[in-house]
Amino acid sequence: MSAPGRSIPPSSPTSPSSPLGTALATIRDRDYLLDRAGVIFKVIGDVHPGTHFLGYVKYYPDARGDRLLFGRTYRQNSVVSKAFGILADRPECYVYSPAVGCVITGVPREDIVTHYSCRQTLTALHQGPALLAKTAVSDDLLAIIDWIVAAGATDVIGVTGSFLVGACNARSDIDLVCYGPHGYEVARALFAERALIRPYEGETLTRLYVRRARYMVGGSFDALMRQEARKLQGLTAAAGAHINCEPLRADGDRTFAGVVAKEVGAISVLARITDHSEGLATPALYGIEVDTVTESTIDEPVVFARRITHLRSYLGAYTGAFRTGDSVYLSGRLVHIQGPDAHSGFGIELTPWSATESFLANLTH
Numbered sequence: 001m002s003a004p005g006r007s008i009p010p011s012s013p014t015s016p017s018s019p020l021g022t023a024l025a026t027i028r029d030r031d032y033l034l035d036r037a038g039v040i041f042k043v044i045g046d047v048h049p050g051t052h053f054l055g056y057v058k059y060y061p062d063a064r065g066d067r068l069l070f071g072r073t074y075r076q077n078s079v080v081s082k083a084f085g086i087l088a089d090r091p092e093c094y095v096y097s098p099a100v101g102c103v104i105t106g107v108p109r110e111d112i113v114t115h116y117s118c119r120q121t122l123t124a125l126h127q128g129p130a131l132l133a134k135t136a137v138s139d140d141l142l143a144i145i146d147w148i149v150a151a152g153a154t155d156v157i158g159v160t161g162s163f164l165v166g167a168c169n170a171r172s173d174i175d176l177v178c179y180g181p182h183g184y185e186v187a188r189a190l191f192a193e194r195a196l197i198r199p200y201e202g203e204t205l206t207r208l209y210v211r212r213a214r215y216m217v218g219g220s221f222d223a224l225m226r227q228e229a230r231k232l233q234g235l236t237a238a239a240g241a242h243i244n245c246e247p248l249r250a251d252g253d254r255t256f257a258g259v260v261a262k263e264v265g266a267i268s269v270l271a272r273i274t275d276h277s278e279g280l281a282t283p284a285l286y287g288i289e290v291d292t293v294t295e296s297t298i299d300e301p302v303v304f305a306r307r308i309t310h311l312r313s314y315l316g317a318y319t320g321a322f323r324t325g326d327s328v329y330l331s332g333r334l335v336h337i338q339g340p341d342a343h344s345g346f347g348i349e350l351t352p353w354s355a356t357e358s359f360l361a362n363l364t365h
Contacts (some may be wrong), residue, residue: 027053029248029282030160030177032116033107037090038070040116040165041107044080044314044352045283046249047099047256052106054097056083056352059167067167074167080352100314101261101335104353116165118158118177122148125159132163135170136239144174144196144236144243148186156183157190157245174236174243180250184280187232187245197234197243200225204235211242212317223363227321246316247281256283259339265298267348268331269305270364273322284319286311288330288348295331304334304346311361312337313350318361332359 027033033041033053040059048054057077059067065075077086083105087093095106125131126145132138141163148157161175162168178187191197200208205225212228233244249255255278273279275287290305298304311330313319322328332348350359 026251027115028118028179028251030158030246031118032058032160032164033112034114034116034165035107035111036113037111038072039086039107040069040074041105042160044104045099045256046253047097047259048106049095049097050109052093052095052108053112054095054100054104054106056080056105057086059165060086067162067169069165069167076162076167081354098260099256100351100353101263101333101349102351102353104351118160118164119154121164122157122159123154125163126154131166133168137170137172137174137236137241138168140196140236140239140241140243141174144176144190147190147193147196151186151189153183153186156180156186160246173241176232176243176245177248178232178245179248180253180281183250184247187247191232191234191245194237196237198237198240199234200228208233223365227363230323231320247319249281249283253281255285256339259337261335261337261349264304264334264336264346265296266332267293267298267301267304267334268295268329269293269308269348271308271311271328271330271348273311273324273326273328276323279318279322280320282314282316282319284311284313286313286322288328291327294329296334298334308334308346308348310337310345310347311350312347313361315350315352315359315361318350321361322363327364329360329362329364332361 029046031043038061039057041055042058043053043055045054059074059076061072062075063073065073067074092108093105094103096103122145126149129142156179158177160177162172178184209221236243269290270292271288271290273286274289278285288311290308293301293305330348332350335349336346338344
């Protein structure tokens with residue numbers, strides 16, 4: 001994979017569907033950031049070091065791409081760990097995160113040119129629907145935005161994904177985010193509006209299974225569909241486009257502030273969910289009790305097993321997927337977490353910043 005070009009975009013670039021200028025409002029999880037090299041980063045999490053905003057490359061200049069931005073051809077990236085290769089010529093974008101406990105990628109703060117806010121984009125599209133190209137999926141998105149505005153929920157719902165930066169086309173999915181418990185409840189009401197969003201059911205379940213099984217390997221059809229049914233997703237009423245909403249933590253949430261993670265090794269276990277109350281928003285935090293260790297890179301894994309008390313996931317695929325009492329198969333990093341609250345101790349962490357393996361969390365039955 002080639003590295004992004006080094007040419008510099010205009011000093012005040014704006015996307016056709018996200019005219020946000022260059023003023024930096026509060027940067028939230030799943031917002032996008034354009035840097036001086038013309039690379040667009042997707043922000044991950046709300047805990048960042050003073051030098052960078054953590055995230056991965058979502059769009060980058062490449063002649064092999066199929067998106068047009070700022071008069072250049074861009075390529076989309078959907079695999080977080082590939083950002084390491086895309087940024088191979090830019091080691092300043094590699095940064096150690098004490099909160100995550102490993103080296104990840106991010107954009108240096110001084111390199112940020114434009115901030116694309118999920119919230120502001122939703123409002124901009126409502127006020128200027130002509131900013132979107134006339135497609136069936138765009139019409140569906142505008143109808144959904146109208147519902148959100150009528151519900152008075154523009155402060156707790158946002159638009160992310162390709163529509164956030166004007167990289168959308170007729171085949172685009174619709175990606176939404178919601179903030180905090182109130183946003184989650186509003187989003188649940190939205191996804192219950194059958195005139196706007198149809199659930200995956202009947203023959204469309206196979207479409208969903210194929211979509212998820214590519215990276216959530218190891219789960220049976222029935223178990224994976226039960227897990228997926230708990231999430232905010234479906235098909236738009238007219239275009240039949242995939243739509244999902246990722247629940248994020250509320251503004252000012254301090255759950256992971258001051259947390260330091262230290263990697264011990266890798267471990268795979270069968271476990272039981274003991275508390276899902278903090279698992280309904282990304283990063284998801286579940287209480288767990290380990291039943292059996294199936295694989296481990298560390299000696300005496302049973303000694304650790306009885307001290308593992310939680311699962312922490314930066315993978316949005318597992319937000320809201322589990323409930324107290326569920327039996328799950330987990331494969332991830334064994335970490336020791338130190339923090340200012342009761343979540344300190346040993347845990348299993350699922351992070352997308354792994355170039356060697358895919359971390360998993362599947363219902364077992």
